[in-house]
Amino acid sequence: MALSVxxxxxxxxxxxxxxxxxxxxxxxxxxxVQHVIDAAKALHAESLNVVYGFAGEQLITAIDDPNVQWxxxxxxxxxxxxxxxxMGNIKDDNxxxxxxxxxxxxxxxxxxxxIDIKPTNGIGLLTVNLEQPAGYGRILxxxxxxxxxxxxxxxxxxxxxxxxxxxxILIANARQLKGWLENLSxxxxxxxxxxxxxxxxxxxxxxxIISAQPATALEVEGANNRIQLATLEREYQRIQAQQLMLKxxxxxxxxxxxxxxxxxxxxxxxxxxxxxxEGKVKLGxxxxxxxxxxxxxxxxxxxxxxxxxxxxxxxxxxxxxxxGPFARLRPGxxxxxxxxxGNFVEMKKTTLGIGSKxxxxxxxxxxxxxxxxxxxxxxxxxxxxxxxKSKTVIGDGAFIGSNSSLVAPIxxxxxxxxxxxxxxxxxxxxxxxxxxxxxxxxxxGWQRPIKKK
Numbered sequence: 001m002a003l004s005v006x007x008x009x010x011x012x013x014x015x016x017x018x019x020x021x022x023x024x025x026x027x028x029x030x031x032x033v034q035h036v037i038d039a040a041k042a043l044h045a046e047s048l049n050v051v052y053g054f055a056g057e058q059l060i061t062a063i064d065d066p067n068v069q070w071x072x073x074x075x076x077x078x079x080x081x082x083x084x085x086x087m088g089n090i091k092d093d094n095x096x097x098x099x100x101x102x103x104x105x106x107x108x109x110x111x112x113x114x115i116d117i118k119p120t121n122g123i124g125l126l127t128v129n130l131e132q133p134a135g136y137g138r139i140l141x142x143x144x145x146x147x148x149x150x151x152x153x154x155x156x157x158x159x160x161x162x163x164x165x166x167x168x169i170l171i172a173n174a175r176q177l178k179g180w181l182e183n184l185s186x187x188x189x190x191x192x193x194x195x196x197x198x199x200x201x202x203x204x205x206x207x208x209i210i211s212a213q214p215a216t217a218l219e220v221e222g223a224n225n226r227i228q229l230a231t232l233e234r235e236y237q238r239i240q241a242q243q244l245m246l247k248x249x250x251x252x253x254x255x256x257x258x259x260x261x262x263x264x265x266x267x268x269x270x271x272x273x274x275x276x277x278e279g280k281v282k283l284g285x286x287x288x289x290x291x292x293x294x295x296x297x298x299x300x301x302x303x304x305x306x307x308x309x310x311x312x313x314x315x316x317x318x319x320x321x322x323x324g325p326f327a328r329l330r331p332g333x334x335x336x337x338x339x340x341x342g343n344f345v346e347m348k349k350t351t352l353g354i355g356s357k358x359x360x361x362x363x364x365x366x367x368x369x370x371x372x373x374x375x376x377x378x379x380x381x382x383x384x385x386x387x388x389k390s391k392t393v394i395g396d397g398a399f400i401g402s403n404s405s406l407v408a409p410i411x412x413x414x415x416x417x418x419x420x421x422x423x424x425x426x427x428x429x430x431x432x433x434x435x436x437x438x439x440x441x442x443x444x445g446w447q448r449p450i451k452k453k
Contacts, residue, residue, distance in 0.1 A: 004090040005040040008082050009033050009101035010053030010073045015225040021055045023101035024062050027236050029260035035104035042108045049086040078192030084181040092175040102222040110214045118171045122208035126169040128217050136165035137196050146209040149196035153189040167220040367392040376402035383408045385449045
């Protein structure tokens, strides 16, 4: 049977004390609601409906997903009222899965299990047992059969002793659900239309209500304030670290790694403490990453070593390369196999050829470097004239002496040697030695470059 999903995201979240809608607060740099949307997509739902209220334009702009149907709840009259707003988008023959945008850790396996146990006529209900159930709706059973849910505000003292509680997540046939929603009443302590009241309706019609439970309670926990948000962040990171270790990675301290994107790994990976992974990152076999590194949208080849305190962003590091410590590879950086950059070396839009090295205190921007090149300490490529960027090309086997400035655009030939302390402004042909250490000259009336058309 086809599946439709309704995600409730209309709450303002005043306890966050923020102008940002609650459901846009991030877990691992991704909005809570996006985690839930991604889980729903993994179930291959026919339609995906998000019910919003507060700051709707901000929410729609932030998510910007053409697969989402946005449904406005102009008045917040309860969860039953919220689900009802979306039912016009859903075919009667579909099953409807109700999720919550502030429950970001809900697992696809848990949801699939709930879908699988749903009765033909009736409701599949996700419940959880809590030692401290205060505030949650209690599951009411009669000789083991679920007969209703009592919200905490309306529960008797005996009912409040029940530890099995409602997560709010359920699945039902759309035609049945529409009928129950039409008959909801707001005659309760909050004056709201509770979605939970459909459980008793379902039971009274002698339909089945079958429950399932998540692997952990945190999987179905919501975040209403920043303390709870931080708790879910730590749980998310614990799960990510556990998955990495199961795939064969050694984490020096699993509690001190943050995965804020997607990471794929080869065999025998070693990751030290305080490493942050962002975006899409791919690691080959036998990669070692030192402490305090940030790696974003980058690819690292086999046997590469990323030494401590290095930052890689949109970079490619080839096999058997060495980076750092304290190196920075900016977007467009590519290190070919057996190349190395050392401490306080920065690269941007630069290719470092096979076996080439830049050991210390160097800036390489908009540069194409051949094989077996040695870049001395303190060397910089002067790629920016204040308006335009220009390219530097260095041929195979070149040796660039320490404290050299290479003023782009410039071409340095194969096996060239540049004397230390030189400022190079002209082409150097193959096998030549260039030494450029002149006296200071001040030119009056100098006109700065203008932007090229």
